[in-house]
Amino acid sequence: MNKLRIGFLLVLTLLAGLAHADRLDDIKKAGVLRIAAFDSNPPFGFIDPTTKQTVGLDVDYGKAFADKLGVKLEILSTNPANRIPLLTSNKVDLVLANFTITDERAKQVNFSIPYFASGQQFIAKKGVLKSPDQLNSLRIGVDKGTTNEIVLREKYPSATLVAYDDTPFAFTALRNGNVQAITQDGPKLIGLLANVPDKENYEIPPFSISDDLIGVGIPKGETALTEFVNETLRELEANGQAQKIYDAWFGPHTKTPLARIYKIGDKS
Amino acid sequence: MLFDSLLAPKYLGWLLDGFVVTVVLSALTCASATALGFVLCLGRIARSPFWSLPVRFFLSLFRNTPLLVQLFFWYFGAAALMPESVLHWLNQPHHWRLPLFGVTWPPFEYVAGFFGLTLYTAAFIAEEFRAGVQGVPPGQARAALALGLRRYQVWLSVIMPQAVRISLPPLLGQYMNAVKNSSLTMAIGLAELSYASRQVETETFKTFQAFGIATLLYIGLIVLIELAGQWIQHRQPAH
Numbered sequence: 001m002n003k004l005r006i007g008f009l010l011v012l013t014l015l016a017g018l019a020h021a022d023r024l025d026d027i028k029k030a031g032v033l034r035i036a037a038f039d040s041n042p043p044f045g046f047i048d049p050t051t052k053q054t055v056g057l058d059v060d061y062g063k064a065f066a067d068k069l070g071v072k073l074e075i076l077s078t079n080p081a082n083r084i085p086l087l088t089s090n091k092v093d094l095v096l097a098n099f100t101i102t103d104e105r106a107k108q109v110n111f112s113i114p115y116f117a118s119g120q121q122f123i124a125k126k127g128v129l130k131s132p133d134q135l136n137s138l139r140i141g142v143d144k145g146t147t148n149e150i151v152l153r154e155k156y157p158s159a160t161l162v163a164y165d166d167t168p169f170a171f172t173a174l175r176n177g178n179v180q181a182i183t184q185d186g187p188k189l190i191g192l193l194a195n196v197p198d199k200e201n202y203e204i205p206p207f208s209i210s211d212d213l214i215g216v217g218i219p220k221g222e223t224a225l226t227e228f229v230n231e232t233l234r235e236l237e238a239n240g241q242a243q244k245i246y247d248a249w250f251g252p253h254t255k256t257p258l259a260r261i262y263k264i265g266d267k268s
Numbered sequence: 269m270l271f272d273s274l275l276a277p278k279y280l281g282w283l284l285d286g287f288v289v290t291v292v293l294s295a296l297t298c299a300s301a302t303a304l305g306f307v308l309c310l311g312r313i314a315r316s317p318f319w320s321l322p323v324r325f326f327l328s329l330f331r332n333t334p335l336l337v338q339l340f341f342w343y344f345g346a347a348a349l350m351p352e353s354v355l356h357w358l359n360q361p362h363h364w365r366l367p368l369f370g371v372t373w374p375p376f377e378y379v380a381g382f383f384g385l386t387l388y389t390a391a392f393i394a395e396e397f398r399a400g401v402q403g404v405p406p407g408q409a410r411a412a413l414a415l416g417l418r419r420y421q422v423w424l425s426v427i428m429p430q431a432v433r434i435s436l437p438p439l440l441g442q443y444m445n446a447v448k449n450s451s452l453t454m455a456i457g458l459a460e461l462s463y464a465s466r467q468v469e470t471e472t473f474k475t476f477q478a479f480g481i482a483t484l485l486y487i488g489l490i491v492l493i494e495l496a497g498q499w500i501q502h503r504q505p506a507h
Contacts, residue, residue: 081466104473141457145466172348
């Protein structure tokens with residue numbers, strides 16, 4: 001039975017190899033899964049100060065994929081604007097970097113089913129920002145190359161946007177008073193605020209201006225790899241692993257407690 | 269198909285807005301850096317160490333550190349040192365009505381970007397001027413003094429005209445550098461041409477078109493400086 005299975009698999013891989021080289025096979029052959037993750041966006045991807053390793057929710061999902069494949073995990077650091085180029089230039093196999101699914105991006109890359117959902121929220125000094133209407137008259141810091149920038153410009157055309165290279169820079173600008181608010185996905189802002197020494201001066205006003213679904217970025221046209229990622233994600237939700245990963249970063253005992261409102265498979 | 273691969277007018281408008289900012293920023297930087305560079309050059313060649321030592325220190329500090337770090341320092345670092353009230357004033361829009369035209373105080377990105385670029389460029393221009401002054405044979409100054417000219421006359425009619433001509437080509441090179449260096453201000457959120465091209469790329473994913481047009485605009489600006497330089501050098505009377 002087992003021998004038959006292996007033989008069948010061998011024939012299949014041979015046939016697949018003849019048809020066209022498949023990224024999923026390449027990964028298995030190389031024994032390494034290369035993912036791109038953030039290195040300064042807790043709790044999605046950041047450098048652990050004690051171990052000096054990249055860790056986070058995105059990285060944990062990457063580990064789960066690598067474990068299922070039985071290959072080693074290699075993590076490349078990325079910033080928001082580099083995510084698509086890394087995939088199209090074949091530098092990584094998957095992008096797990098808080099990657100919001102959009103139609104525009106889906107023209108360039110394949111997306112998995114969403115494994116996380118978040119809304120675009122704001123950080124401001126306490127008392128400055130109370131309702132979304134005020135956004136039109138404020139200077140707001142955004143991260144270059146993110147959907148946050150695009151959504152904000154579409155919904156609040158009179159707001160003045162200043163784009164920075166990443167969220168820590170935007171936050172410094174907020175602290176210096178160059179901008180009155182900065183915007184990012186809610187969970188990322190909570191993660192950022194948790195590490196701020198004077199966090200009592202800032203707040204995340206309780207409204208969001210969008211609902212973003214976060215997926216795994218996969219090279220365009222890699223059907224087998226996309227199937228594998230989707231299947232693994234559903235499995236992780238079914239066996240409770242997804243909840244464990246979530247609790248490790250957003251559970252009630254973490255620095256960034258946030259209720260889990262989205263489960264894998266809720267939307268696709 | 270052809271229209272698919274072009275940029276929508278809205279995005280061309282963004283690039284053009286960015287280009288205008290780049291042109292204005294570069295022009296202001298070049299003008300003020302030339303004036304400041306001239307003063308620094310005088311300080312640098314002064315005989316008294318009271319003037320030359322601080323200027324030497326300034327020049328080596330600004331010439332030997334990366335411009336990007338300097339821009340971060342002025343925008344993020346210096347801002348953190350300023351008192352809250354000063355910072356608040358700098359970040360607010362201000363408008364003054366003068367007899368002929370109104371003046372609007374720009375956002376802090378523009379102030380910090382202009383300031384950082386000017387200091388950096390001035391440090392290089394000062395050394396170009398010094399090279400020009402030293403390129404005039406010292407015998408000429410002595411001869412002019414021996415003929416009875418006063419020191420300021422020697423400077424104005426013997427050294428300066430020659431020094432300016434010697435330092436003109438490298439000076440234009442510095443102007444071109446200033447144009448290219450202005451692209452670094454995108455890191456502090458200044459909406460110049462590189463910033464605009466990055467934004468267009470983000471929204472349209474038309475990477476080649478966005479950066480291609482930006483490149484052409486930069487080349488156009490550099491070519492203009494080059495042509496202006498050739499024209500000026502052509503007009504100078506031959507000796």
